[in-house]
Amino acid sequence: MYIQFLDGEKWKSISKERRIYYKPVFATRGNILSDNESILATSLPFYRVAFDPTVAKAEVFNSGVDSLAMLLSRFYGDKSEEYYRRKIKNARHSGRRYIRLNSRQINYQDKKLMTRWPIFREGKNRGGVIFEKVEKRFKPFGILAERTIGFINEDKNGAGLEYSFNGDLAGTDGEALFERIAGGSKPIYDGTEVKPQHGYDIKTTIDINLQDVAENALYKVLDKTGAEYGCVILMEVKTGEIKAMANLGKTKGGYIEDYNYAVGNQGRTEPGSTFKLASMMALFEHAPEVKLTDTVDTGDGRYRIKNTIMSDSKIGGYGVLTVKEVFEKSSNIGVAKLMEQHFGNEQQAYVNYLNQFGLNSTLGFQMEGEARPYMKSPQDKNWYGTTLTSMAIGYETKLSPLQTLALYNAVANNGVKIQPIIVKEIRKADDVIQSFSTRVLNEKVCSDATLKKLREMLEGVVEHGTAKNIRSTDYKIAGKTGTARKVKDGRYVREYSASFAGYFPADNPKYSCIVIIDSPKGVNVYGGDVAAPVFKELADKAYARDLAMHKPMQARVVPDKESMPVLQAGSLDDLKMICNTIGLSTHTGNMDEEWVRVSPKRRSLEFKPNPVLQNKVPDVEGMTLRDALFILGNQHLEVKVQGVGKRVKKQSMAPGTDIDKDKTITIILS
Template identity: 85%
Template structure:
C-alpha cells in the first residue's frame, strides 16, 4: 500500500468518526429537548423558584408613659418589571416616568432611566432596581401614582420591596440603654436583652430568580410573619433628659473620661433614668453601659463605708454615734503602708458619726481594727449577708459580677481589712452600689432593680414584671436608724453640705477613689455620690459617677454631688406629691377674697375647702386654673398647658411656674423678688421656638 492510499483511508476514517460524533450530539440534543425535556424543565423551575423568609416587624420599645423609644419604620426599594405593562401603556408612559425618576433621585439623567427601562423590556429582563436609595412610605404613595406605576404590580410591573429600619424618635436619648442588635444577632441594651420577644417569627413566601435579583410570587402558599412583641420600660423621658444634660455639663466642665447616673424609685425598684456618657474625640456619647457592665465596675471608695458601718453596728450594737475616735494628725501607719485623710492636718478626736460625715479613712480603719482584727472573716460574712458579693439578676444582659476578697485568698494581705472598709481591694458596679443604698432608704428591704415593666402585644399584656425582694432585712432597725442619721449628716454638715436643700432633705455619701494604672494607685480619681431623697420619706434613690475628672476640685462632693442635686431639684419640682402640704396660718376675712390669681386646681380647691371659701369650677378638666373673684366666691377657669406651646404662668407661685415651664423644656430666668409671677417674656399660647429661654418677673 502506497503512502497516498494510506493517507486517504485515514482521512475517510477520521471523517466517519466526526460524522458519528456529530450524529451523537444531534441525538443527545433531541433527546434532552424532547424526550427528557420535562425532567430538566422541572429541575430548572425548582432551582429558579425558591422559598425566602419574610421578616417580621420588630416590636416597639416604650417609656413608662407610652412614648416610643424605638420602633421599626417601613422603607422601600423601588424595582420594576418592564415586561408586565401592555405596549401602549409602556410606550405612552415611559418618557414621563423617566423624567419623574430623574427628578426624584437626582442621580441620573432622564435619558439614562428611559434607556434602562426600554433596554430591559426589549431584552426580556423581568427585574431591574431603579436605585439603591430607599424611600419612605409617603414617597411610595406618591410614586404609586406615576405613569405605568399607577397600574400596580400585576399590570404595571412596579415592585416596592419593603425594608424596615429601626428609628428612635428621641434621637440619642438613652441610646445605649435602648441598645442595638446587628445582623449577626450581636448587640447591647434592651434590643439585645429582649431580642427573643421583640424579633417575632418570620414568615415565608415563594420568590423567583430573575436577572438582576428575585421577585415574590404570591400563590397563596405564603406564611405571614408574626410580628414581635412590644416592651414597656420604666424610663421617664423627661427625667432621662435631665439626667443626661446634667451629666454632660459636669463631664465637659471637668474634662472627665466618663460618667453615669441612675435614678430609681425606692419602693418599686423601677429605674426612671439611666445615663452613660463616655469621652470621644468628638465629645461625649453613650458608648457603653457603665452603670451595669464590667467597664463601670470599679473600686467604690468612700461610698462603701456605709456597708462597713452597717457591719460594724450589726457586729457591735453597743457602739454609739457619740463614741469618739482619735484620728490624729491625718496619717496612720498600718503594717507597711500609710493611710491618710483628705483634710490636711487631720480631724483629731471626733465622734463615730463625724467619722462618717467627714469621711475619715483613719476613723473607719481604726474601728475595723478594733472590732474585726481578730475575726476578719466575720466582716466579709456581713458583706455577703448584705448581698454585696452577688449579682442583682438585672433584666439587661452584661451585668458585671462583684469582686470581693476572702481571708482565705492568697492575695488577702495584712492591710486588706482596712482597705476594703474604705472601698478598696473590691469592685462593684454603680447599679449594685445603688441597690444597697436603696435598701437603707427602703427600711432594710433590698429589692431587685427593674427597667422593663411588661411585654405586650397590642393591648394584651403577655408578661408583666414586678420587682423581686432579694433580702427582706439587710440589718436591724436600730442599725438602720443610725445609718440614716449619718447619711443625713453628710449633707447637713459633712462632705456634701454644698447640696443641702431648704425644700427637701437629702441623705447620701460622697466617694473619691484613687485609680489603678499599671498595678499602682495614681493621682486620678473616680468620684461619686449616692443617696436618696426626700430623706424623711424616701421616694427616689440616685447614684452619680464621674470618672477621672481634671481640675482643682476633684472630690465626690465637688464633682458628682452637684449632678445629684440638679437632678433631685428637677424631680422635686415636677412631683407635687413630694411637696410639703400648705396650711392656712390665719382665718381669712369672709368679706374679702384671697388674692390667688392662678395655680393648681387640686391645691386651690383643697385650700378653699379648708378655709371655708366658696369656689366654683367652670368645666375644669385641666390641672391648672386661673382664678377670678365673684362676690363672695372664687371662680376657677381652665388654664390649659399644651405641649409645644408657651404656657401662661402669670399669677402663679415661682415653684408652680418652674414646674410647668420645666416640663415644657424651657430654660427659665427669674427677675425680681416676690411670691408670684407678674409677667413673662414669651406670649402665652404661641409655639415654642428654637430660643427656649423665657424670663419671668416676680412681684
C-alpha cells in the same frame, strides 16, 4: 445533545426547584415606650423601588416607558432620562424579570406618588412595579437615653433594651415564595405566603423629664471637668423602678452615650468611700454595742498598716472623732481602726456580712451585660495583711454603680433589698402580654437598730460632712461621697473616680440615686465637689414634681358615659375602626382621603378631609405622636419633639406652607 434532548426534562425540573425558594418577610419591630407611654423608639416604613419590565402589555409599556423614564430621572436626580429608558428597555428585551431602579430608599408619600406614574399605575401584577419594604428605627427624643434604649444590628448583636428584649420586640418573621431571576429575585404570590407577626411593645419605667434633667446635669459637670465618663441612676425606693439612667462618655466631638457604665463591666470599679456604708453596716451588725458617740483617734492623718501608709484627706489629720464624725468626714483612718478593732481576728466574718448584704452577687437586672461583682475572701491568694482595711474603705473590691445603689436603696427602704427594674410591661396594643414587678432579694439586710444608726450618719454627711454643699432647706438628703484613686498599669495614680450615692427626702424616702464622675480634671475632683451637685440638681427637679403631684385633690367627678371619645385627627381607616368597635355613628360620605380631622355632630362624629399634599407642611395637630412622625417623615422633614403626652398640641411650621427641606419642624406634645 444528550443533556438537551434525552435528559432535558430532568435538568429543567432541578433548575426550577433551585430557582424557587422561600424568603423571610420581616415583621415590624415593636415600640419602646416611657413610663407615660411616650415613644422612645419606633419603626417607620421606607421602600426600595424594583421593576419587572416583562409584565406590562406591549401597548401599555410602549406608551408609558418614555414618561416613566423622565419621571424617574427627575425624582432621583442622579441619572439622565435616557439612562432609565435604556435600562428598562434593555431589561425587557433580554427578558430580565427583576431590576432595581435605584438603591435610594423612598418614603410612604413618595410610594403613593409613584403608584400614579405610567406603567406603575397598573400595579404589581399588570405593571410590574415592586416596592420592597425597609423599616428604619426612629427615636423621637434623639439621643435621650440612647444607650439605655440601645440598638441591634443585622447580625443580631447589640446593646440596651433593643438587644435585651429583642425576642419580644422583633416579632416573628413571615415568609413568601421568591424566584431567582437575573439581577435579583422576584416575589411569587401563590397563596402559600405566611404573614409576619409584628413585635410587641415594651413599656419602660423611664421618666422622660427626669431623664432629660439627669443627662443635662451630668453633661454640664463632665464638660466643665473634662472627665472621661459619667453616669447617673435615679430609682424609686419602694418599687425599684428606674426613672432615669444616663451614661455619657468622652469622644473627640464631646460626650455621647457610648456605653452603659451604670450596669456593665466598664463601669465596674473600686467604689471608694461610698463602700464605707457596707463596712459600717457590718460593724454595727457584728458589734451592736458600738455607739455613734464612741470615739476614734485618727491622729495626724497618717497611719501605718503593715508596710503601707494610709492617709486622710485633711492635712494634719482630724484627731479624735466620734464614730458618726468618722463617717461624716469620710476618715479612712477612722474606718480602718474600727475594722481592725472588731474584725482584725475575724476577717472572714467581715466578708460574710458583705455576702449577706448581697454584694457578691449580681442583681439579675433585666438588661443584658450586668457586671459581676468582685469580692475577695481570706482564702484567696491575693488576700494580704492590708486587705481588710483596704476593702473597708472601698478598695480591692469592685461593684457596678447599680449594685452600689441597690444597697443604699435597701437602707432607704427599711432594710428591704429589692431588684431594680427598667421594663414594666410587654404589650400588644393595649393588651398586656407580660408584666414585671420588682423582686425582693433580701427581706432584711440588717437590724432596725443598725438602720437607725446608718440613716443618722448618712443625713449627717449632708448636714455637717463632706456633702454639706448640697444641703437643702426644703427637704433632707441622706448620702455618702466617694473619691477613689484609679489604677493604671497595676499602680494607683493621681486620677480619681468621684461619686455620691444617697436618697431623698431623708425622712420619707421616695428616690435613691447614684452619680459617678470618672477622672475629673482640675483642682476640685472629690465626690462632694463634682458628683454631689449633679445629685442635688436631679433631686430638686424630682422633689418639685413630687410636690406638684400632692396638691389637694378635687372631688371625684362621675364620668359622663354619654360623652364623646377624644378623637381629633388621624387615619380614616383607624378612626372608623375605633368608632365601629364602640358603636359610635360616623359621617364620612364618599370620602377617599387617607387622613382626616374629626368634629362632633350631635351624637356622632363627622370626618373632614385633612389632605397631605406633596411639598406642603401637613397639619398634624391633634394626631398621635406616631401618626405625626409618619406623616412628617414622609414629607422629608426633620422632626424634633418637645413636651410629654400622647397627642400633638402645636407645630412650629404652619400647615399648608411650602416645605423648606433645610428646616426642622418642632412638634409639642400635651
